[in-house]
Amino acid sequence: MSMTLKKFATMEEALNFVTKNFKLMLNTEVIGLDLILKRVSAEEIVAPTDIPQTDKSAVDGYAICSSSVSSATPNNPIPLNLKERNLPKISCGDAVPVHTGDPLPEGADAVVMLEDAEIENNKLFVMKSVAKYENVSRKGEDFERGKIVVEKGTLLRPWHIASLSALNITKAKVFKKVRLGIVVTGSELSEPGGDGPFFDSTSRLIAGYLLEQGYIDVNRYGIIEDNVKSIATAIRRAEEENDLILTTGGTGPGLRDLSVKALEEAGGTVVIRGLAIRPGRPTSLGVLNKKPVFMLSGYPVAALIGLRFLVLPFIEGAIGLLDHSQKFVFAKLSTRVFNEVGLESFIRVKLKQCGSELCAEPVLLRGSGILSSLLAAGGFLRIPRNVEGYEVGELVKIDLV
DSSP: OOOOOEEEEOHHHHHHHHHHHOOOOOOEEEEEGGGOTTOBBSSOEEOSSOBSSSOEESSSEEEEOGGGGTTOBTTBOEEEEEOOTTOSBOOBTEEEEEOTTOBOOBTOOEEEEGGGEEEETTEEEEOSOOOTTTTEEOTTSSBOTTSEEEOTTOBOOHHHHHHHHHTTOOEEEEEOOEEEEEEEEOTTEEOTTSOOSEEOOHHHHHHHHHHTTSSEEEEEEEEEOSOHHHHHHHHHHHHHHOSEEEEESOOSSSTTOOHHHHHHHTTOEEEEEEESEESOTTOEEEEETTEEEEEEOSSHHHHHHHIIIIIHHHHHHHTTOTTTTOOEEEEEESSOEEOOTTSEEEEEEEEEEETTEEEEEEEESSOTTOTTHHHHOOEEEEEOTTOOEEOTTOEEEEEEO
């Protein structure tokens, strides 16, 4: 791993660096279906059987041989021999009553619906032709034995769980949750309910966002006073108990910004000092005992940008999560926006419907500490470093929050 300090890297450079140089070595566990929601599958799961296991009726009606009624119409009803239910085998010219879900008897390849036939003197008069396999659920049409149901790296959602349940699979092997430790710095901060004057909201935002993913466990280490040794002690403890470490606050150039010094005091190294982004320039990256240390801004919006576009993509890639990049939409810009060339800007936008189109309306261009702006924002517009801005009506990519 190259330890050359890089100042004001781009977000892309930072993500490439952390992806290349750090790995998450997660163990696996086998747990029941009630516990696997939003966990990540650690193995490929294949269907152990066909569903349906045999051809079965998709409607209430009569199982028949389709070729025997090919000319049936209301004016030319075709008579068939009506047999008793549950007959295991029929010949062309026979009909057997079936309910939805009943297996088809041997020799039958279609089902006539109740309303398309009439019974008279043990004869079934079919008044509508049916094609081969019409009104039939084919064997294996839902799940085919041996075919993949869940790929390794799948974030397990309700439809995956339902599918496993339908296949009588009661457990799944998943990766153990990623353990992430959060160290909050700032003597001016208090926990909610404390004396103030400022209450910690940034770490709550980060913890909630991470816990919402489902496959991450968050350990918070309280609010640490602005003291290098105290912060270093908390960072060391977080490293011992977690797969990666995240700090909030103390990343700026001020005298009370001590996170960088504290990481070095703990035995770590800073490898990226600042990102060429707005907001969130102080965002930095370090390493301690081969584990990444993400140093985010104490301002909530700037911290969320670092989390959403650096920390989370790293975790998703490191555990092999599939389809983790499809979190964006395209929308028409409702207001002209400008960029400071040399910096990549992240503009909070509100998504709304404009007639038949989706529009993006900037919420705030500045103010990384304006937490309320996130209540309205549905996503971020990223403006590259070499782009001066976007005009009204341009179709732009919006990364969803």
